[in-house]
Amino acid sequence: MVVNVIVLYAVAILGPLMVFLTHFVSKGHTRDMTRLWFIAFFSYLVFYWLAKTYGYFNDPNDYLYVFALWWPIGGILAFWIADLLTRQGTVVPFFKWIIAFLVGAGFSLVLDGIAGMVQAYSYSADKIAKAATTITNPIGGLTIPALMPLLMGILMIVVFYLVFNVYVVLRKRRIDDTSATLLLAALSIVAGGFIWVVANAILSYVNTL
Numbered sequence: 001m002v003v004n005v006i007v008l009y010a011v012a013i014l015g016p017l018m019v020f021l022t023h024f025v026s027k028g029h030t031r032d033m034t035r036l037w038f039i040a041f042f043s044y045l046v047f048y049w050l051a052k053t054y055g056y057f058n059d060p061n062d063y064l065y066v067f068a069l070w071w072p073i074g075g076i077l078a079f080w081i082a083d084l085l086t087r088q089g090t091v092v093p094f095f096k097w098i099i100a101f102l103v104g105a106g107f108s109l110v111l112d113g114i115a116g117m118v119q120a121y122s123y124s125a126d127k128i129a130k131a132a133t134t135i136t137n138p139i140g141g142l143t144i145p146a147l148m149p150l151l152m153g154i155l156m157i158v159v160f161y162l163v164f165n166v167y168v169v170l171r172k173r174r175i176d177d178t179s180a181t182l183l184l185a186a187l188s189i190v191a192g193g194f195i196w197v198v199a200n201a202i203l204s205y206v207n208t209l
Helices: 002-012 015-024 029-052 064-068 071-086 095-118 124-130 147-172 177-208
Strands: 134-136 144-145
Touching: 002 015, 002 064, 015 029, 015 071, 029 064, 029 071, 029 147, 029 177, 071 095, 071 147, 095 147, 124 144, 144 147, 147 177
Parallel strands: none
Antiparallel strands: 134 144
């Protein structure tokens, strides 16, 4: 298991490496990707913490928080895909948000698959039993509530909105770059928490029906 943890942390280094590589993939957006790395990490860290607090994960060794370091990889990858495809002049409405959602949901399934393979965490049997719909991950065999990838995708949309829309508004108000980024980090924590609290409230209500 120690080797697995070392590998998990080693893979997380891809995030900062992708920030650097953005100069070659999408020139002029390196600072945006640095900001995206921080916001994605904070958002998913809080999301995992709340999900664990509400009993959705069996994670005695706190490996969930290592996977929070992986989420900036998914965020940067989503930006690369959206940027490369829009260069061809796509006319699909809300294309960037669609890509963010799909990559977020897909990346969630990949991480759950890896977690199942290395036995890093699992979903609570109690929550699985109460879930309206479940999915068996084909990679690692974990049974997961079908809602989880959906929530992960929605959170990725929120991350993109903060980084590429709210940031612009803050800068127009003459807030300096560092202060704007720190404020976005705070907002991302609130957003991650809000999404999970609302989702948990809905799930609790559905379970009473």
